[in-house]
Amino acid sequence: MEEKFAYIENAEQPIAMHPKKFALWLFIVTVVMIFASLTSAYIVRQSEGNWLEFDLPSIFYYTSGIIVLSSIFLHWAYISAKKDDLSSLRIGMVITSFLGLAFLIGQWYSWIALVDRDVFFVGNPAGSFLYVFTGLHALHLVSGVIFLIIVLISSFKYKVHSKNLDTMEMCVTYWHFLGGLWLYLFMFLLLNH
Amino acid sequence: MATAHTATHSASANDHHDDHEHHDNFITKYIFTTDHKMIGKQFLVTGIFWAIIGGLLSIIFRLQLGFPDMELYWLKPILGGWIDDAGKLDPNFYLALVTMHGTIMVFFVLTAGLSGTFSNFLIPLQIGARDMASGFMNMLSYWFFFLSGVVMFISLFIETGPASGGWVVYPPLSALEQAMPGSGLGMTMWLVAMTFFIASSLLGGINYITTVINLRTKGMSFSRLPLTIWAFFLTAVIGLLSFPVLFSAALLLVFDRSFGTSFYLSDIYIGGEALPNTGGSPVLYQHLFWFLGHPEVYIVLLPALGITSEIISVNSRKPIFGYKAMIISMLGITILSFIVWAHHMFVSGMNPFLGSIFMFLTLIIAIPSAVKVFNYLTTLWRGNLIFTPGMLFSIGLVSFFISGGLTGIFLGNSAIDIQLHDTYFVVAHFHLVMGSASFFGLMAGVYHWFPKMFGRMMDARLGYIHFWLTFIGVYMVFFPMHYIGIAGFPRRYYSWTNFEFSNMYTDLNMFVSVAAIITFGAQLIFLFNFFYSMYRGRVASLNPWRANTLEWTTPLHPKHGNWPGEIPTVYRWPYDYSKPGAADDFIPQTVPLSATPESNLPHEQELVKLEKAIIADEEDVLVANVSKES
Ligand code: HEM
Ligand SMILES: [Cu+2]
Numbered sequence: 001m002e003e004k005f006a007y008i009e010n011a012e013q014p015i016a017m018h019p020k021k022f023a024l025w026l027f028i029v030t031v032v033m034i035f036a037s038l039t040s041a042y043i044v045r046q047s048e049g050n051w052l053e054f055d056l057p058s059i060f061y062y063t064s065g066i067i068v069l070s071s072i073f074l075h076w077a078y079i080s081a082k083k084d085d086l087s088s089l090r091i092g093m094v095i096t097s098f099l100g101l102a103f104l105i106g107q108w109y110s111w112i113a114l115v116d117r118d119v120f121f122v123g124n125p126a127g128s129f130l131y132v133f134t135g136l137h138a139l140h141l142v143s144g145v146i147f148l149i150i151v152l153i154s155s156f157k158y159k160v161h162s163k164n165l166d167t168m169e170m171c172v173t174y175w176h177f178l179g180g181l182w183l184y185l186f187m188f189l190l191l192n193h
Numbered sequence: 194m195a196t197a198h199t200a201t202h203s204a205s206a207n208d209h210h211d212d213h214e215h216h217d218n219f220i221t222k223y224i225f226t227t228d229h230k231m232i233g234k235q236f237l238v239t240g241i242f243w244a245i246i247g248g249l250l251s252i253i254f255r256l257q258l259g260f261p262d263m264e265l266y267w268l269k270p271i272l273g274g275w276i277d278d279a280g281k282l283d284p285n286f287y288l289a290l291v292t293m294h295g296t297i298m299v300f301f302v303l304t305a306g307l308s309g310t311f312s313n314f315l316i317p318l319q320i321g322a323r324d325m326a327s328g329f330m331n332m333l334s335y336w337f338f339f340l341s342g343v344v345m346f347i348s349l350f351i352e353t354g355p356a357s358g359g360w361v362v363y364p365p366l367s368a369l370e371q372a373m374p375g376s377g378l379g380m381t382m383w384l385v386a387m388t389f390f391i392a393s394s395l396l397g398g399i400n401y402i403t404t405v406i407n408l409r410t411k412g413m414s415f416s417r418l419p420l421t422i423w424a425f426f427l428t429a430v431i432g433l434l435s436f437p438v439l440f441s442a443a444l445l446l447v448f449d450r451s452f453g454t455s456f457y458l459s460d461i462y463i464g465g466e467a468l469p470n471t472g473g474s475p476v477l478y479q480h481l482f483w484f485l486g487h488p489e490v491y492i493v494l495l496p497a498l499g500i501t502s503e504i505i506s507v508n509s510r511k512p513i514f515g516y517k518a519m520i521i522s523m524l525g526i527t528i529l530s531f532i533v534w535a536h537h538m539f540v541s542g543m544n545p546f547l548g549s550i551f552m553f554l555t556l557i558i559a560i561p562s563a564v565k566v567f568n569y570l571t572t573l574w575r576g577n578l579i580f581t582p583g584m585l586f587s588i589g590l591v592s593f594f595i596s597g598g599l600t601g602i603f604l605g606n607s608a609i610d611i612q613l614h615d616t617y618f619v620v621a622h623f624h625l626v627m628g629s630a631s632f633f634g635l636m637a638g639v640y641h642w643f644p645k646m647f648g649r650m651m652d653a654r655l656g657y658i659h660f661w662l663t664f665i666g667v668y669m670v671f672f673p674m675h676y677i678g679i680a681g682f683p684r685r686y687y688s689w690t691n692f693e694f695s696n697m698y699t700d701l702n703m704f705v706s707v708a709a710i711i712t713f714g715a716q717l718i719f720l721f722n723f724f725y726s727m728y729r730g731r732v733a734s735l736n737p738w739r740a741n742t743l744e745w746t747t748p749l750h751p752k753h754g755n756w757p758g759e760i761p762t763v764y765r766w767p768y769d770y771s772k773p774g775a776a777d778d779f780i781p782q783t784v785p786l787s788a789t790p791e792s793n794l795p796h797e798q799e800l801v802k803l804e805k806a807i808i809a810d811e812e813d814v815l816v817a818n819v820s821k822e823s
Binding site for chain 1: 326327330395398399400402403404406407408433434435436437438440441442444445448452453454455456471472473474477480481484
């Protein structure tokens with residue numbers, strides 16, 4: 001009987017997924033939990049009163065636009081990669097990376113705008129929370145930009161094409177997630193400040 | 194190397210692993226290894242190291258509590274300035290001891306030492322995988338843990354002492370350097386260490402979940418997973434959802450400490466001077482902390498419960514009673530553990546109405562817990578019990594889970610908790626239900642899987658002595674604490690003798706301290722047994738406990754990759770013990786139903802037809818593979 005039990009390597013599981021992609025999703029879950037806890041902390045703290053009121057920097061509207069645009073271009077790049085249209089892929093990746101950097105610079109200006117309003121990191125938690133949200137998000141975005149650049153470089157080395165999309169797909173997922181996360185944070189702040 | 198390896202064998206179906214020679218040198222084999230089995234052992238040995246440190250710390254503060262007049266000059270060589278000229282322990286250092294004991298035991302021993310060891314070691318072996326989804330991440334997970342340990346260890350020796358605000362490090366105590374010596378550099382190091390620890394846990398957890406979902410062998414459906422794997426899986430899910438929240442809590446604390454923000458600080462006067470911080474809320478920290486803190490106690494307990502399920506079933510020679518009920522109750526515990534955190538905060542000034550809601554939710558957790566206890570007892574009931582040391586420790590776990598769980602129900606009632614909060618009653622509760630129960634799970638696991646880890650048996654007789662001394666010792670230590678707690682004595686107090694209401698407990702405390710020292714001493718028997726058997730123990734047979742799970746189908750010393758040939762297929766659940774009609778009292782998971790017509794149940798007989806078709810299919814593939822190779 002013994003030999004009969006043997007089986008082919010790595011049998012497909014019904015709900016199996018590319019392990020690295022799956023791990024990325026789990027990582028995204030942890031990031032979600034961090035921001036979920038911070039925004040809940042914000043609400044809990046806000047309900048206790050003694051809360052500084054101020055206007056959100058209007059530059060957030062522009063940076064939100066930029067991040068949405070970057071996601072659109074990234075998606076375009078991804079579709080091009082699927083079609084093996086390598087020049088569009090590269091153009092898309094370059095534009096996305098630049099938009100990512102532009103977003104980061106925009107967020108930096110939002111901090112300057114906050115300082116102009118006399119809202120500092122040290123002071124009433126209302127302001128401190130804002131710095132923490134934007135700062136921590138920007139930190140993740142830096143990792144996203146690095147990921148974009150990695151994919152960008154490999155696209156110039158002919159390593160991204162319709163047969164080799166895994167890395168790019170992970171990058172796309174992560175980037176869309178970071179964009180969505182920012183939109184969530186912005187909405188949250190608009191509704192709760 | 195190994196990562197590339199996993200990548201290649203998923204690509205080609207006919208890649209045989211008979212030639213699994215890795216020319217590993219010492220460093221890649223024992224230090225920067227990516228083999229899950231070695232990483233598991235690394236976690237185990239590191240966990241044991243920390244258990245000794247954590248235990249020694251507790252002995253020192255038990256000396257203070259049990260023998261307040263004792264002169265501790267003889268400890269000066271190790272403790273130095275923390276023993277003053279009169280031979281007394283420094284009260285600040287007492288607080289540091291309690292804090293470090295708690296932190297080390299909860300995080301380093303019972304989280305990393307338990308989950309880290311057994312999830313790593315058993316998940317690939319029991320689900321039939323070559324290794325974890327990412328060996329590299331797994332290696333990082335260990336080394337982050339190691340780094341975290343190094344930082345925590347160094348903090349023990351700095352001049353102002355390690356963190357001292359309790360393992361929960363509540364601000365403002367932990368946020369203000371002026372509050373106590375331990376809130377200075379020691380606290381900073383605590384936060385750094387815990388950040389590494391969180392990274393380690395998350396890396397590990399992501400890996401465990403990915404592996405369980407994606408790399409199970411053919412036939413290993415979720416309804417055929419051993420309960421150990423279910424437990425490790427759900428533990429990892431809890432960790433994934435709760436550790437990030439601890440990170441948030443710690444991050445805001447870091448900002449308050451080092452950057453001057455006021456997330457947790459408000460209106461504090463020191464020496465008559467007001468601090469600039471306004472608008473913070475210390476209760477906010479408690480919410481964030483306990484959102485991790487309560488799930489954390491289940492992160493500690495669930496793996497132990499999983500291990501127990503497996504060991505009790507094997508050594509009762511009976512299927513686990515209520516396999517589905519076990520899974521459902523673990524799922525219930527997983528979900529409920531996230532919505533009861535505020536039972537640690539009944540007296541924090543939280544809205545009492547909110548308190549009643551949390552009380553209600555807390556008491557619901559008793560139901561899945563009771564289901565599990567019931568199932569353990571019914572599995573034992575009328576089984577052909579084989580009292581291996583692993584079995585004894587598992588039964589010990591059940592005992593502690595009952596006796597400690599009962600007091601949880603008292604504490605869960607907010608009205609009673611007003612009296613009992615932060616007394617030794619709570620200490621008794623969680624040391625029984627979490628500390629001792631999980632520790633016994635850990636021990637049970639070590640005794641049971643030692644043959645698979647090292648290819649040798651541990652000495653059973655020493656195991657029995659170890660068990661009985663520890664089992665009785667634990668009750669001697671923690672049972673009296675219930676009375677002390679009901680009498681109202683608060684935890685984390687340096688001394689008992691100066692209070693009218695508690696100075697009559699001196700004898701009881703002395704008794705507890707002596708029992709603690711004996712119990713700690715008994716662990717030396719284990720240490721000897723462990724290290725001696727590693728080299729000199731009797732060589733184990735392939736399946737010493739006659740168990741069904743897949744790990745026992747590997748060679749005695751499995752290489753990186755676990756199975757020399759192809760990975761075995763699974764045809765049945767792991768609990769076919771003493772099946773009526775079967776020749777043996779166990780049927781391993783790799784035995785097809787078609788090979789056991791005499792013991793199949795009617796619905797299984799139906800499955801046989803299906804199975805035959807599949808086996809025929811496979812044979813075609815295998816034949817094709819073989820011909821391709823030649
Ligand atoms: C029947 C189920 C349980 C209930 C109703 C329950 C309830 C409680 C309550 C209300 C407290 C807070 C006491 C206080 O600080 O005043 C508490 C403390 C604690 N419980 Fe439980 N518990 C249960 C089971 C468990 C289990 C299974 C574990 C661990 C595996 C556990 C570990 C702890 C720990 C560690 C603490 C103390 C934390 C600290 O303040 O340092 N409990 N429990
Ligand atoms: Cu709790």
